[in-house]
Amino acid sequence: MADISTQDMLPIGDWVNKVIHFMLDHNAGAFDAIGNTIDWFATMVEFLLLGIPPLVMGAIFAGVGFWRLGWKFALFVCAALGLIWATGFWGQTIATLALTLSATCVSLLLGVPVGIWCARNKLVGMLVRPVLDFMQTMPAFVYLIPAAMFFGLGRVPGILATVVFAVPPAVRLTSLGIRMVNKEQVEAGHAFGCTSWQLLFKVQLPIALPSIMAGVNQTIMMALSMVIIASMVGAGGLGNDVLASIQRLDVGLGFESGLAVVLLAIILDRITESFGHTPTTRAAEQGS
Amino acid sequence: MQSAKIVVKNLYKVFGGKSADVMRMLKSGEHKDEIFKKTGSVVGVNDVSFAVEEGEIFVLMGLSGSGKSTLIRLINRLMDPTDGQIILDGQDITKLTPKQMVELRRRDMSMVFQSFALMPHRSVLDNAAFGLEISGVDRKAREARGMEVLEQVGLAPFAHKYPHELSGGMQQRVGLVRALAVNPSLMLMDEAFSALDPLKRSEMQDILLDLQREQRRTIFFVSHDLEEALRIGTRIAIMEGGRLVQVGTPQQIIENPADDYVRNFFKSVDTSRYLQAKDLIEVANPPHSGRPGLHVPPSCSLPDVLQQLLGQSEPLQVRDDQGQCLGLITPSSVLSKISQHRLQSTATH
Numbered sequence: 001m002a003d004i005s006t007q008d009m010l011p012i013g014d015w016v017n018k019v020i021h022f023m024l025d026h027n028a029g030a031f032d033a034i035g036n037t038i039d040w041f042a043t044m045v046e047f048l049l050l051g052i053p054p055l056v057m058g059a060i061f062a063g064v065g066f067w068r069l070g071w072k073f074a075l076f077v078c079a080a081l082g083l084i085w086a087t088g089f090w091g092q093t094i095a096t097l098a099l100t101l102s103a104t105c106v107s108l109l110l111g112v113p114v115g116i117w118c119a120r121n122k123l124v125g126m127l128v129r130p131v132l133d134f135m136q137t138m139p140a141f142v143y144l145i146p147a148a149m150f151f152g153l154g155r156v157p158g159i160l161a162t163v164v165f166a167v168p169p170a171v172r173l174t175s176l177g178i179r180m181v182n183k184e185q186v187e188a189g190h191a192f193g194c195t196s197w198q199l200l201f202k203v204q205l206p207i208a209l210p211s212i213m214a215g216v217n218q219t220i221m222m223a224l225s226m227v228i229i230a231s232m233v234g235a236g237g238l239g240n241d242v243l244a245s246i247q248r249l250d251v252g253l254g255f256e257s258g259l260a261v262v263l264l265a266i267i268l269d270r271i272t273e274s275f276g277h278t279p280t281t282r283a284a285e286q287g288s
Numbered sequence: 289m290q291s292a293k294i295v296v297k298n299l300y301k302v303f304g305g306k307s308a309d310v311m312r313m314l315k316s317g318e319h320k321d322e323i324f325k326k327t328g329s330v331v332g333v334n335d336v337s338f339a340v341e342e343g344e345i346f347v348l349m350g351l352s353g354s355g356k357s358t359l360i361r362l363i364n365r366l367m368d369p370t371d372g373q374i375i376l377d378g379q380d381i382t383k384l385t386p387k388q389m390v391e392l393r394r395r396d397m398s399m400v401f402q403s404f405a406l407m408p409h410r411s412v413l414d415n416a417a418f419g420l421e422i423s424g425v426d427r428k429a430r431e432a433r434g435m436e437v438l439e440q441v442g443l444a445p446f447a448h449k450y451p452h453e454l455s456g457g458m459q460q461r462v463g464l465v466r467a468l469a470v471n472p473s474l475m476l477m478d479e480a481f482s483a484l485d486p487l488k489r490s491e492m493q494d495i496l497l498d499l500q501r502e503q504r505r506t507i508f509f510v511s512h513d514l515e516e517a518l519r520i521g522t523r524i525a526i527m528e529g530g531r532l533v534q535v536g537t538p539q540q541i542i543e544n545p546a547d548d549y550v551r552n553f554f555k556s557v558d559t560s561r562y563l564q565a566k567d568l569i570e571v572a573n574p575p576h577s578g579r580p581g582l583h584v585p586p587s588c589s590l591p592d593v594l595q596q597l598l599g600q601s602e603p604l605q606v607r608d609d610q611g612q613c614l615g616l617i618t619p620s621s622v623l624s625k626i627s628q629h630r631l632q633s634t635a636t637h
Contacts, residue, residue, distance in 0.1 A: 182403065182405065184401045184402070184403045184404075184405035185405045185406075185407065187361075187366050187399070187401065187405065188399065188401060188405040188406075188407075188418075189422075190366055190393070191364055191366060191393060191397075191398065191399035191476070192393065192394070192398060192399075192418060192419040192422050192466075192470070193390045193391070193392075193393035193394030193395075193419070193422050193423055194390075194422050195390060198422055202407075202418075202421070202422070203407065206407070206409040206410075207407065207408065207409065209409070
């Protein structure tokens with residue numbers, strides 16, 4: 001008898017390989033269609049964002065910052081974007097922003113409806129939860145590889161791997177927000193003759209909005225961290241510089257490109273977080 | 289003769305599955321505690337039958353856990369009954385499909401909640417017009433109606449505020465407005481004023497009674513506060529452990545409490561305050577009923593009767609709307625009634 005620890009008694013890895021290859025052989029058309037759609041969307045987002053001159057872009061961010069958070073934050077935005085521009089990472093930062101926004105859009109398009117479904121159906125909620133755990137904790141490199149096998153190198157596998165990583169908070173916080181709506185508020189909806197859809201759109205979603213916005217914020221932050229890693233499959237943006245700095249052991253380049261990531265993250269975080277605290281949603285947080 | 293707005297017949301609600309078994313056990317006379325031990329199912333409402341008359345304020349009283357909150361939710365089917373009938377305006381609503389139920393709720397009934405249950409993201413006016421919006425009334429019409437009712441309760445200046453900017457009493461006035469705006473023939477009020485401090489509570493009771501004088505609606509009111517029930521109730525029903533113990537007018541319940549559970553509600557409540565002229569009559573249908581003299585209506589309150597009696601040697605007449613003399617009140621009849629009630633409320637301490 002061979003040593004039990006070296007024997008592959010349960011060859012899950014082989015099965016996964018077989019499934020992946022089967023899918024590659026038989027569903028190539030479907031993957032191409034998905035890939036092309038995402039590629040078209042991401043290209044468009046990047047084209048639009050790169051089309052905006054740096055000064056105008058800076059003004060837009062500073063303006064939104066001033067509107068949501070006041071002049072101090074607007075000043076910070078100007079300094080941060082100025083720094084990124086001056087260090088020569090403007091183009092890569094905008095490419096990263098485009099990737100992040102594309103991945104966030106796809107994540108929310110998937111995550112919010114699934115979150116709603118989970119909140120309304122206990123069984124679905126129970127089944128989805130372990131899937132979310134899997135998506136969040138499975139090391140990212142593990143699904144970067146099959147993503148690249150399905151969609152080739154480039155932006156698409158990067159975005160899809162990012163979506164896998166960034167969807168869970170959108171699902172979780174949407175579901176949580178809806179489940180936290182006060183029981184009597186839901187009863188009030190029913191008592192006044194809401195249909196199921198009216199209950200969702202006129203009672204549950206608006207009251208859950210602060211929680212959903214927290215989910216949006218988390219999704220963006222997760223997406224931003226993942227698009228950097230996704231540069232390993234050729235997603236582009238600041239990740240390329242980070243990767244290059246590692247390969248060339250160029251600490252200076254790593255610091256500059258890393259700093260651009262950090263600054264972009266702070267700007268996106270503060271702005272999206274502020275949308276969770278509008279005057280009316282603040283009331284919702286206080287409950288009733 | 290008034291007609292019944294709601295007739296409830298042999299209504300049951302069982303929580304926790306196995307309802308067929310539980311129903312069989314209940315009908316063979318087993319106690320709900322035994323049933324809980326055997327099946328783990330809770331009997332929330334147990335063989336309840338009563339009728340609510342058109343235009344009355346019917347107050348359902350009970351301690352927490354007595355099943356009153358369940359019962360009120362069965363009436364608009366926020367919960368589905370396990371067995372029995374609920375007949376609203378001659379129609380058994382337990383047989384309606386969910387779609388028909390949505391129609392009925394939009395058209396004919398509304399609800400006021402203990403926690404107010406306003407929508408925090410909507411202005412006061414949008415909250416007031418919520419029910420109308422749900423049933424598809426256009427913006428202009430529903431806002432006009434919302435403003436009209438807000439004005440009735442003195443909230444018009446706050447129409448464009450948000451609920452969290454108002455005090456609790458004002459928030460519940462918005463809750464009341466929301467329920468009134470759809471112009472329902474039946475209003476369900478679940479501990480509607482229980483979350484308010486005593487002063488605000490009696491203020492809200494006055495508002496409700498005023499509104500009821502302007503336009504009579506049938507109101508099904510759940511409360512655990514006897515003083516509230518005596519003050520606003522046309523009739524009071526008392527519930528214990530899922531069963532109805534007693535149904536009657538406030539006077540009937542004060543005069544003849546069915547059992548100790550009911551009597552316990554009177555602890556520290558001075559029931560003599562709720563006496564009316566018709567309860568104080570000493571000589572019923574007196575011979576010289578046609579003669580002139582001081583008179584009061586049958587619903588005249590005790591303080592007003594005392595005021596009228598003060599310094600009078602003649603007995604006070606109780607006359608109905610038609611001027612018919614129902615009986616006479618003398619100072620000694622008033623005193624004996626009051627002392628009787630005082631004794632009763634101190635005896636139960």
